[in-house]
Amino acid sequence: MGDASWLRQLVLPALAVVLGLFAGALLILISGDNPLTAYGGLLEGALGSWEGVGRTLDKATPLVMGGLAVAFAFKAGLFNIGGQGQLLLGAAFAGWVGYFFDLPAIIHIPFALIVGGLAASVLGATAGLLKATRGTHEVISTIMLNFVAANFTEWLVSRDGPWNDPDGGALARTPEILPSAELPRIGDLPVGFLVAVAAAALMWWVVRKSTLGFEIQTVGANPRAAKYAGISVTRITVVAMGISAFLAGVGGAIQTLGVNGRFEPGFNTGLGFDGITIALLARTNSLAVVPAALLIGALDAGSTLMQSRTDVEPEIISVIQAFILFFVAAPSAVRWLLRLRADAIESDDMQLASGWGA
Amino acid sequence: MTNDTPLLEARGLTKRFPGVIANDQVDLVLHRGEILGLLGENGAGKSTLVKMLFGIHQPDEGEILLRGERITNDGPGESIARGISMVHQHFQLVPPLTVAENIVLGAEPVRGLRFDKGAANDRVREISERYGLTVEPTDVVEQLPVGLQQRVEILKALYRGAELLILDEPTAVLTPQETDELLAILRDLAATGVGIIFITHKLREVLDVTDRVTVLRRGKSVGTVATAEATSASLAELMVGRSVVLRVDKTAAEPSEPVLTTSELRVRDDRKRELVSGVDLEVRSGEILGIAGVEGNGQRELVEAVTGVRPIHAGHATIVGQRVAHDPRSVRELGVAYIPEDRERDGLVGVYSIADNLVLTSYHTAPFARTGVRQFPAIRQLATKLVERFDVRTPSIETPVSSLSGGNKQKVIVARELSVENQLVVASQPTRGVDVGSIEFIHQQLIDARDKGAAVLLVSAELDEIFALADRIAVIYEGRIVAELDPNTTSREEVGLYMAGGG
Numbered sequence: 112m113g114d115a116s117w118l119r120q121l122v123l124p125a126l127a128v129v130l131g132l133f134a135g136a137l138l139i140l141i142s143g144d145n146p147l148t149a150y151g152g153l154l155e156g157a158l159g160s161w162e163g164v165g166r167t168l169d170k171a172t173p174l175v176m177g178g179l180a181v182a183f184a185f186k187a188g189l190f191n192i193g194g195q196g197q198l199l200l201g202a203a204f205a206g207w208v209g210y211f212f213d214l215p216a217i218i219h220i221p222f223a224l225i226v227g228g229l230a231a232s233v234l235g236a237t238a239g240l241l242k243a244t245r246g247t248h249e250v251i252s253t254i255m256l257n258f259v260a261a262n263f264t265e266w267l268v269s270r271d272g273p274w275n276d277p278d279g280g281a282l283a284r285t286p287e288i289l290p291s292a293e294l295p296r297i298g299d300l301p302v303g304f305l306v307a308v309a310a311a312a313l314m315w316w317v318v319r320k321s322t323l324g325f326e327i328q329t330v331g332a333n334p335r336a337a338k339y340a341g342i343s344v345t346r347i348t349v350v351a352m353g354i355s356a357f358l359a360g361v362g363g364a365i366q367t368l369g370v371n372g373r374f375e376p377g378f379n380t381g382l383g384f385d386g387i388t389i390a391l392l393a394r395t396n397s398l399a400v401v402p403a404a405l406l407i408g409a410l411d412a413g414s415t416l417m418q419s420r421t422d423v424e425p426e427i428i429s430v431i432q433a434f435i436l437f438f439v440a441a442p443s444a445v446r447w448l449l450r451l452r453a454d455a456i457e458s459d460d461m462q463l464a465s466g467w468g469a
Numbered sequence: 470m471t472n473d474t475p476l477l478e479a480r481g482l483t484k485r486f487p488g489v490i491a492n493d494q495v496d497l498v499l500h501r502g503e504i505l506g507l508l509g510e511n512g513a514g515k516s517t518l519v520k521m522l523f524g525i526h527q528p529d530e531g532e533i534l535l536r537g538e539r540i541t542n543d544g545p546g547e548s549i550a551r552g553i554s555m556v557h558q559h560f561q562l563v564p565p566l567t568v569a570e571n572i573v574l575g576a577e578p579v580r581g582l583r584f585d586k587g588a589a590n591d592r593v594r595e596i597s598e599r600y601g602l603t604v605e606p607t608d609v610v611e612q613l614p615v616g617l618q619q620r621v622e623i624l625k626a627l628y629r630g631a632e633l634l635i636l637d638e639p640t641a642v643l644t645p646q647e648t649d650e651l652l653a654i655l656r657d658l659a660a661t662g663v664g665i666i667f668i669t670h671k672l673r674e675v676l677d678v679t680d681r682v683t684v685l686r687r688g689k690s691v692g693t694v695a696t697a698e699a700t701s702a703s704l705a706e707l708m709v710g711r712s713v714v715l716r717v718d719k720t721a722a723e724p725s726e727p728v729l730t731t732s733e734l735r736v737r738d739d740r741k742r743e744l745v746s747g748v749d750l751e752v753r754s755g756e757i758l759g760i761a762g763v764e765g766n767g768q769r770e771l772v773e774a775v776t777g778v779r780p781i782h783a784g785h786a787t788i789v790g791q792r793v794a795h796d797p798r799s800v801r802e803l804g805v806a807y808i809p810e811d812r813e814r815d816g817l818v819g820v821y822s823i824a825d826n827l828v829l830t831s832y833h834t835a836p837f838a839r840t841g842v843r844q845f846p847a848i849r850q851l852a853t854k855l856v857e858r859f860d861v862r863t864p865s866i867e868t869p870v871s872s873l874s875g876g877n878k879q880k881v882i883v884a885r886e887l888s889v890e891n892q893l894v895v896a897s898q899p900t901r902g903v904d905v906g907s908i909e910f911i912h913q914q915l916i917d918a919r920d921k922g923a924a925v926l927l928v929s930a931e932l933d934e935i936f937a938l939a940d941r942i943a944v945i946y947e948g949r950i951v952a953e954l955d956p957n958t959t960s961r962e963e964v965g966l967y968m969a970g971g972g
Contacts, residue, residue, distance in 0.1 A: 322838045329829070333818045339778055339809055340829045341798030 127438035135431035144421045156416025157409035165299030171408030175307035176362025177386025178400040187351035188331035193253025194359040195383025196260030201227035201360025203264040205367045206374030209288025216291040227364030228357040235356020243345040265376040284375040294369035303369035314397040474537040476664040482531035491517040493688045504665045506675040509685035510904030524548040554626030555635040564611035569593040616647030635666045645965035652678045672701045709906040717912045722940035724756035728924035733784035736770040744770040746948035757925040759939025767948035804892035819871030824852035859884035876907030897928040
């Protein structure tokens with residue numbers, strides 16, 4: 112992790128993206144379309160106008176938060192794949208704060224973001240506590256808590272639930288949030304994206320400069336040595352999962368306050384899981400999460416224009432993302448495809464599989 | 470017993486790994502019926518060398534001649550077929566199988582398609598008698614003591630027709646008695662014509678059993694000497710490259726107040742087996758209490774309990790009058806330094822820099838942190854000072870500890886733990902796998918800590934270490950202290966007897 116090697120660290124993600132796009136181009140070609148036209152549409156839709164850029168930033172925002180959540184837990188050696196459920200809780204609670212309380216914007220917005228984050232962190236900390244005290248693997252517990260969160264939030268806003276929109280008829284949703292809770296835009300620039308970037312910077316600082324960050328990384332790198340040195344592995348596991356989930360929850364809250372304007376279940380199918388792709392692509396570096404999320408966000412944002420220019424289905428984007436994830440997770444595949452020497456690609460600290468059996 | 474053509478000859482073997490030359494133009498000759506000692510500090514390249522001979526690594530340069538013919542080694546399977554076998558430090562046995570099953574595994578006698586257990590037992594009995602290595606073929610391996618398991622490993626090699634046996638640090642896990650037995654076995658084996666390469670860092674064993682010694686230093690062969698003409702001091706000097714004090718000077722202990730007291734201490738392992746069964750100890754300020762014992766007799770659990778890492782099941786331990794809780798930090802705050810047995814796993818974070826490892830236990834206190842913010846200038850200042858004072862050989866304080874040699878890793882831990890004043894120092898196997906030069910240094914540090922008034926609890930499986938350092942010796946066997954002895958009046962044999970459960 113020397114200073115000079117950061118460029119080398121970029122090699123693998125960059126190659127993965129190129130190979131992913133290449134694989135996508137092949138598929139487009141096979142389905143009888145021109146990949147250049149398709150990718151042209153993709154690019155223009157994502158970045159060709161200020162409106163497109165704004166859309167890209169909107170798409171990227173929850174991805175940044177989801178990516179940070181996965182990356183942060185990973186620093187403690189934990190694999191949080193409960194981003195989906197945590198994001199739902201954050202979105203639902205922010206929606207509730209957004210319509211229920213009448214506060215000045217300067218208080219209302221941060222209050223809603225924090226309540227959303229805290230609601231999610233309860234879910235994450237639960238998984239952390241189960242891991243630390245009962246040995247329940249966090250991958251299993253966070254997956255299962257995803258279902259708990261999805262059903263719980265759906266009930267909250269259903270017709271029998273406490274947060275149902277009385278004007279919504281049969282629709283399961285909260286009332287619209289008050290204008291004072293809306294995350295504004297500066298021109299086309301969504302403020303929610305700025306919040307996400309600030310969170311990335313804050314996480315970078317916590318990891319690098321704070322004693323908490325040192326404790327978390329020590330537990331992640333060698334839990335036995337952490338214990339011998341007097342660090343409470345139980346506490347750190349709970350705290351790291353709590354903070355990780357907080358980040359995902361704030362991601363959901365931003366989505367409610369900045370994009371959707373209310374909470375509706377099912378608005379974000381798969382969004383929580385994209386965090387894993389982002390964190391992998393960013394190699395769990397919080398600052399690198401932002402460009403990684405922008406890339407994935409741009410692919411999403413441009414897909415509509417791509418579809419209208421060609422007959423390419425937008426699902427191709429998911430396929431490209433899957434390819435990118437595959438290549439990032441399997442550096443030896445990249446090496447083999449490109450006939451690279453073994454040391455051309457840094458892949459030392461990316462043993463995500465180490466979460467198992469540890 | 471030597472013929473004209475050597476059994477094995479290596480010429481100019483060179484092996485490079487990224488960033489290091491592990492072996493640089495190493496020559497080695499082994500005759501039939503000869504025991505060749507391979508001596509060197511940790512990281513000197515002993516393992517790399519024998520791995521090339523055994524076919525695990527391919528040499529980058531040089532050639533290997535077996536019975537005068539050049540061979541290219543294509544892997545351990547090929548080597549075994551050629552009559553080269555290796556007994557690894559970590560046994561390659563299948564614990565639930567019997568002795569005979571383990572020995573014939575991979576070359577089983579069969580009747581039709583079925584494994585012929587009777588024939589296996591007979592053959593094992595036969596070679597066991599031929600070489601004088603007594604084992605019971607039907608015993609289950611996991612129930613055997615370590616010394617016998619090792620014997621099974623050696624028989625496995627002989628069953629495969631080994632004429633050349635490589636033993637990697639075979640005595641590291643044995644009691645003194647078991648070691649003596651092994652050395653006798655090796656002499657008998659050599660008398661039947663088997664050539665043996667014996668890797669060790671214990672000079673006494675080299676002098677005891679080998680015919681010649683090849684010494685490696687930093688990947689180079691610095692000489693091969695006839696054992697008869699060598700002394701401990703001359704070998705140590707060859708190994709380290711300078712003269713080494715093999716005995717530390719220490720004055721008589723002046724013990725005063727008790728610092729650590731345990732009373733009827735009982736501790737369980739993770740599987741809830743009681744491994745410490747009622748231990749009463751007292752370690753006083755200004756003395757070193759050495760706990761001697763074969764590994765696995767409860768030392769680890771005892772040490773973990775008094776340092777707060779493992780819960781105490783019954784009884785209690787007090788340090789300077791405070792009850793020890795299951796909380797390592799609160800124990801450390803009483804003024805306890807702890808050098809754990811398994812430094813890589815318990816004492817260091819491999820990916821961290823030397824500097825971060827040096828503050829692993831104090832990162833949260835001033836001046837290394839203020840209001841939760843780490844203070845890097847203070848950390849760097851400390852690291853620079855300690856690396857210098859404790860002679861850690863490293864290119865920089867930012868170097869990850871995983872890239873240091875065993876001795877330097879241990880120096881990082883010793884620097885962290887002993888650079889501050891302590892009430893109690895708990896040192897578990899403090900020089901295991903550490904080179905001679907560093908052993909001397911670490912021993913001196915422990916004595917200095919004692920002289921400054923610390924109580925020192927030393928746990929070691931090495932009798933040399935116990936005798937070099939301890940002011941009192943307590944022998945632990947199956948979780949109990951079976952003897953308390955005065956190092957000035959007892960003998961290695963007496964301690965060894967208690968360690969083996971006799972006495």
